[in-house]
Amino acid sequence: MSTSSLNEKNMSIMSSFAGSKKVYVNGSRPDLNVPMREIELSPTTGSFGEEENPPLRVYDTSGPYTDPDYTVNMEKGLPAIRRGWIEERGDVEEYEGREIKPEDNGYQDKDDPRANHRVFPGLKRKPLRAKKGQNVTQLHYAKKGIITPEMEFIAIRENLKPEFVREEVARGRAIIPANINHPETEPMIIGRNFHVKINANIGNSAVSSSIEQEVEKMTWATRWGADTIMDLSTGKNIHTTREWIIRNSAVPVGTVPIYQALEKVKGIAEDLTWEVYRDTLIEQAEQGVDYFTIHAGVLLRYVPLTAKRLTGIVSRGGSIMAQWCLYHHQENFLYTHFEEICEIMKTYDIAFSLGDGLRPGSIADANDEAQFAELETLGELTKIAWEHDVQVMVEGPGHVPMHLIKENMEKQLEVCQEAPFYTLGPLTTDIAPGYDHITSAIGAAMIGWYGTAMLCYVTPKEHLGLPNRDDVREGVITYKIAAHAADLAKGHPGAQKRDDALSKARFEFRWRDQFHLALDPERALEFHDETLPAEGAKTAHFCSMCGPKFCSMRISQDIREYAKENKLDTKEAIEQGMKEKAEEFKRSSGSVYQ
Numbered sequence: 001m002s003t004s005s006l007n008e009k010n011m012s013i014m015s016s017f018a019g020s021k022k023v024y025v026n027g028s029r030p031d032l033n034v035p036m037r038e039i040e041l042s043p044t045t046g047s048f049g050e051e052e053n054p055p056l057r058v059y060d061t062s063g064p065y066t067d068p069d070y071t072v073n074m075e076k077g078l079p080a081i082r083r084g085w086i087e088e089r090g091d092v093e094e095y096e097g098r099e100i101k102p103e104d105n106g107y108q109d110k111d112d113p114r115a116n117h118r119v120f121p122g123l124k125r126k127p128l129r130a131k132k133g134q135n136v137t138q139l140h141y142a143k144k145g146i147i148t149p150e151m152e153f154i155a156i157r158e159n160l161k162p163e164f165v166r167e168e169v170a171r172g173r174a175i176i177p178a179n180i181n182h183p184e185t186e187p188m189i190i191g192r193n194f195h196v197k198i199n200a201n202i203g204n205s206a207v208s209s210s211i212e213q214e215v216e217k218m219t220w221a222t223r224w225g226a227d228t229i230m231d232l233s234t235g236k237n238i239h240t241t242r243e244w245i246i247r248n249s250a251v252p253v254g255t256v257p258i259y260q261a262l263e264k265v266k267g268i269a270e271d272l273t274w275e276v277y278r279d280t281l282i283e284q285a286e287q288g289v290d291y292f293t294i295h296a297g298v299l300l301r302y303v304p305l306t307a308k309r310l311t312g313i314v315s316r317g318g319s320i321m322a323q324w325c326l327y328h329h330q331e332n333f334l335y336t337h338f339e340e341i342c343e344i345m346k347t348y349d350i351a352f353s354l355g356d357g358l359r360p361g362s363i364a365d366a367n368d369e370a371q372f373a374e375l376e377t378l379g380e381l382t383k384i385a386w387e388h389d390v391q392v393m394v395e396g397p398g399h400v401p402m403h404l405i406k407e408n409m410e411k412q413l414e415v416c417q418e419a420p421f422y423t424l425g426p427l428t429t430d431i432a433p434g435y436d437h438i439t440s441a442i443g444a445a446m447i448g449w450y451g452t453a454m455l456c457y458v459t460p461k462e463h464l465g466l467p468n469r470d471d472v473r474e475g476v477i478t479y480k481i482a483a484h485a486a487d488l489a490k491g492h493p494g495a496q497k498r499d500d501a502l503s504k505a506r507f508e509f510r511w512r513d514q515f516h517l518a519l520d521p522e523r524a525l526e527f528h529d530e531t532l533p534a535e536g537a538k539t540a541h542f543c544s545m546c547g548p549k550f551c552s553m554r555i556s557q558d559i560r561e562y563a564k565e566n567k568l569d570t571k572e573a574i575e576q577g578m579k580e581k582a583e584e585f586k587r588s589s590g591s592v593y594q
């Protein structure tokens with residue numbers, strides 16, 4: 001790969017949004033600087049009165065890429081902002097690490113032009129692990145009453161008290177995915193008393209996509225607002241792709257390790273063993289993966305429950321484990337070795353994302369016996385993980401019609417004792433392939449409102465193909481909408497500020513401010529300019545949707561001015577104004593929609 005071209009490309013795609021600047025809020029120590037995006041707003045003028053509009057700070061997931069003072073160097077990776085915090089706790093040590101074997105990268109042809117990208121150039125560091133007998137999880141510190149720099153960082157980011165962050169983590173109601181081998185990550189939290197988060201899945205498959213494209217998708221997804229990304233690569237160069245992604249990612253990275261383990265046994269599920277899987281966990285732990293999806297709840301006795309389903313098992317990880325269990329007629333090795341997995345998790349502080357291998361894959365299968373049987377087991381495993389002070393979130397569906405969504409959340413809270421829920425949508429209908437970002441965002445908004453902590457995005461390509469860059473952007477923005485709608489409904493402190501600022505800008509025809517405050521400022525501008533590209537239209541008191549005569553915002557403003565001039569209260573003004581508008585309407589009728 002030509003890294004210089006990758007750097008250049010990323011420089012251009014990573015440009016920050018117009019009207020915004022990157023700011024850092026300093027915490028209690030000089031090395032604790034929390035990034036935010038500050039949106040500058042123009043003053044209110046003219047008939048709307050004279051008033052300054054203070055800049056608005058918004059949560060920023062884009063990493064150093066949007067900092068004009070930062071020089072992107074993908075070969076070196078991002079600065080290790082947490083390294084000092086991790087080392088000063090005195091409970092970790094460097095060690096040689098596991099030797100990287102060719103098969104870690106999947107089986108590739110010798111003449112594959114990408115075969116020379118085996119090693120990430122910046123990989124000179126040795127991995128860290130907990131010293132013998134030590135537990136380095138944020139949950140462990142939280143339970144001991146320690147507020148870590150990671151917790152303080154999050155408190156500033158979320159505008160909450162550090163002690164509140166610590167308490168939520170200690171209760172298991174929130175997790176901080178932060179592997180000690182991913183010191184580049186800007187700490188973030190997943191829990192229902194914080195902003196609802198979104199995850200974007202990226203990753204190559206055997207048939208498509210290169211390392212460059214995957215790194216680019218990561219920077220791209222986080223630019224638009226992805227709070228975490230999951231590398232779901234299954235094809236070639238799986239180890240190296242992940243290394244490039246992690247070294248360059250300022251957000252936590254999750255994986256489903258069984259996918260790579262399956263590559264190592266050449267795709268034959270029954271050849272999987274605990275040893276191959278364990279080695280894969282350690283390999284990924286040393287690279288810095290922050291959370292692992294582990295399908296330990298797919299028990300042998302649950303598999304027959306899926307036989308009468310319309311769509312059987314739709315989870316990739318779930319189907320691999322079900323196949324293994326049936327072939328060997330043995331219990332799932334992820335379940336039988338769960339305590340050993342916990343030992344690995346706490347050595348690096350990796351969080352569990354307990355996989356929903358039996359999630360429903362169609363409306364017909366929603367909330368069935370197989371799904372809820374697995375959930376019970378995930379609740380049992382949550383307790384075991386907590387005994388090891390290992391952080392846990394629990395994965396959820398899938399495909400669920402609106403009237404069955406609430407039950408999912410209520411059951412999960414009860415069975416998993418409030419461990420954060422992380423759902424895939426859910427899709428609220430099966431009939432719209434090509435639009436499943438929308439069918440699922442409806443469900444995501446609902447379940448987010450009921451208490452889901454993180455929403456796994458779905459792109460327009462769901463069920464159809466591997467998402468490209470445009471699909472990633474579409475998926476992320478769609479999920480930001482669902483997450484923010486949930487924040488508003490839950491009354492998350494400060495969530496409404498952005499809505500109010502945007503509405504005020506809209507009402508006052510400060511078009512540029514309206515674009516800058518938008519979740520997708522570029523699309524807002526583009527759509528506006530499609531019909532009214534002239535500079536003057538950026539302050540005009542109308543847009544092409546209703547035209548100058550029918551703009552309700554302008555009419556409301558006219559009513560207020562009319563009231564002021566005629567010393568009427570607004571109600572009288574509306575009545576009198578309406579009469580005049582009626583006349584005006586009659587005069588102009590037919591002239592707008594030519």
Ligand code: IRN
Pocket residue numbers: 201230232256293314315316317318353355356357359395396397398422423424456
């Ligand atoms: C999230 C909630 N339920 C499933 N997910 C995500 O779906 C999971 O985190 C992973 O990114 C993706 C595919 O998982 P399966 O199909 O292997 O279960």
Ligand code: FE2
Pocket residue numbers: 314361399463
């Ligand atoms: Fe599906």
